Amino acid sequence: MGIAERKERERADMRRRIVDAAIKMFVEEGYEKVSIRNIADKIEYSPATIYLYYKDKDELLYDVQKEAFATLAEHFARNLTAADPLERLEQLAWAYVGFYRQNPELYDLMFIIKAPMNAEGEEEKWKNGDSAYDALYHLVAECVEKKVIRFKDPTIAAMSIWAFAHGLISLDLRSRLKVCKLPDKTLNVSIDDSIRAYLDVVRC
Amino acid sequence: MGIAERKERERADMRRRIVDAAIKMFVEEGYEKVSIRNIADKIEYSPATIYLYYKDKDELLYDVQKEAFATLAEHFARNLTAADPLERLEQLAWAYVGFYRQNPELYDLMFIIKAPMNAEGEEEKWKNGDSAYDALYHLVAECVEKKVIRFKDPTIAAMSIWAFAHGLISLDLRSRLKVCKLPDKTLNVSIDDSIRAYLDVVRC
DNA sequence: CAAATATACTGAACGGTGTTTATTTTCCAA
DNA sequence: TTGGAAAATAAACACCGTTCAGTATATTTG
Structure with missing residues (x-):
């Protein structure tokens, strides 16, 4: 039953994708100027999706x-x-x-x-x-x-x-x-x- | 012809009212949490009025x-x-x-x-x-x-x-x-x- | 294999933001 | 008194973080 493990991996991958995009954009544009919507655009997901992986912008910043x-x-x-x-x-x-x-x-x-x-x-x-x-x-x-x-x-x-x-x-x-x-x-x-x-x- | 002078005085008074309210509110709530709308409410003017006296929030902060x-x-x-x-x-x-x-x-x-x-x-x-x-x-x-x-x-x-x-x-x-x-x-x-x-x- | 269920995702909305514009109100000079 | 300038505003624009109802997809169960 490797499904749970794969799901977990996929979840971690998504958090990586989000945090990587966030770091890149924060560095390039500055934290204040980067919105959740911008990050969502960059990774080609809806803004709401980010909230399935991070409870708010603060939690994302904490990871960054x-x-x-x-x-x-x-x-x-x-x-x-x-x-x-x-x-x-x-x-x-x-x-x-x-x-x-x-x-x-x-x-x-x-x-x-x-x-x-x-x-x-x-x-x-x-x-x-x-x-x-x-x-x-x-x-x-x-x-x-x-x-x-x-x-x-x-x-x-x-x-x-x-x-x-x-x-x-x-x-x-x-x-x-x-x-x-x-x-x-x-x-x-x-x-x-x-x-x-x-x-x-x-x-x- | 004291009208021009009075107008100028009134303009200065208004800037005072705005900056005083801003200081008070920034100190009480923190800069980020105070909006132009909040300040306008406090001094009982429309938000747009503030823009007749300050070109943007930055200029107001500069005065503060x-x-x-x-x-x-x-x-x-x-x-x-x-x-x-x-x-x-x-x-x-x-x-x-x-x-x-x-x-x-x-x-x-x-x-x-x-x-x-x-x-x-x-x-x-x-x-x-x-x-x-x-x-x-x-x-x-x-x-x-x-x-x-x-x-x-x-x-x-x-x-x-x-x-x-x-x-x-x-x-x-x-x-x-x-x-x-x-x-x-x-x-x-x-x-x-x-x-x-x-x-x-x-x-x- | 089909139906039921759980999971992943999203469109649209809520209530806010700074700021601009078109419009109305107020005031002063002729 | 009236015409025009000046001051104030209501409404809109383009954003924001965040939530939620609903859809599409994947997995489990009968």
């Missing part, structure tokens, strides 16, 4: 985020090669920025866009970023332990470092960073310079 | 942002009292966080929400945040000059400090900060602790 976090994890795995923890922390920082540069729209829907946090008090459910954060935490903890960075508490250190990188990227993504006007001159502030300066400040 | 930045400027003016530049920088940090805590929804629409950046390449037009950023820059420049913080370039320093605070707040606003799960224990990371640790790290 899962995919994006897997991509980020791969990106980290490829780039975190150094043995020295401080060097590895620097690699992490550059890998994080590199991921953003290659996938700005993905970064937006992973970390900035409001959905799918609608359901209040359901922070528990948001586990997509956990493994990436764990990687950061353990690395930072090692740096704190070996006293190569000027932080004392590993939890606060990890969150602070993430917050800095995220803040920089968020400002860049909203064009607050590109140009910085002063009375006398106009300066370009780059993410790269800021990261370098931060690493200098944080290092022991 | 202007108001919000004025509030932030006041907030800074009230709280930046110390003579010592480093102390004043700390006051700035706490004032920034305090503003966010008192007006999270305003913070969102000032710094995070995607609109009104639709018009590509119009970064020139976004002047709302300039005076607040100038205040930060000059203060940080003084700190760099007097060598009380570990940054060398004032431009990079100002942007980095802002990025850190903004990153922290952005993560908090999207519930990424509240709880931080680890294999063994669950920890609360607070904005306050992170700011304190950052100031310690940055101080010379």
Whole structure:
């Protein structure tokens, strides 16, 4: 009786088709500009069909985020090669920025866009970023332990470092960073310079 | 011939009515959930009327942002009292966080929400945040000059400090900060602790 | 194999959105 | 008082996320 199994496979295939089209379109056009109807058109099904596989747009976004976090994890795995923890922390920082540069729209829907946090008090459910954060935490903890960075508490250190990188990227993504006007001159502030300066400040 | 003047006054009054209702409703319900129709209802005019005073929702948001930045400027003016530049920088940090805590929804629409950046390449037009950023820059420049913080370039320093605070707040606003799960224990990371640790790290 | 049932899919609708247009109402000058 | 400008609006357009009644297809049962 392989029918149930085949049906399950077909169901998974359809979810793949939907999520693949969604990722492609979100990346190309931006989350807000892509409608369920657009996605349905792309995969040549009726809009209502999508609701047989995803209960709403939020649930679809959640799956897209899962995919994006897997991509980020791969990106980290490829780039975190150094043995020295401080060097590895620097690699992490550059890998994080590199991921953003290659996938700005993905970064937006992973970390900035409001959905799918609608359901209040359901922070528990948001586990997509956990493994990436764990990687950061353990690395930072090692740096704190070996006293190569000027932080004392590993939890606060990890969150602070993430917050800095995220803040920089968020400002860049909203064009607050590109140009910085002063009375006398106009300066370009780059993410790269800021990261370098931060690493200098944080290092022991 | 005071009629033209009165008309102008009436026009300004109407824009005030619209922007006041918009701010109130954005703060109460969130930008995305407030429609032009809702605002029109509130001020007891037809939706189309709003388009006689604002060309689109983006332009209205732009005015709301202007108001919000004025509030932030006041907030800074009230709280930046110390003579010592480093102390004043700390006051700035706490004032920034305090503003966010008192007006999270305003913070969102000032710094995070995607609109009104639709018009590509119009970064020139976004002047709302300039005076607040100038205040930060000059203060940080003084700190760099007097060598009380570990940054060398004032431009990079100002942007980095802002990025850190903004990153922290952005993560908090999207519930990424509240709880931080680890294999063994669950920890609360607070904005306050992170700011304190950052100031310690940055101080010379 | 045929009938009954379960599954997959869809057309059409609901109630909303931002925005535009044609029309009506209001106001002011001649 | 009346003609024309200015202000306000009702109605429509083209979308949106989502639901539901109904149809087509596949599977199971008699």
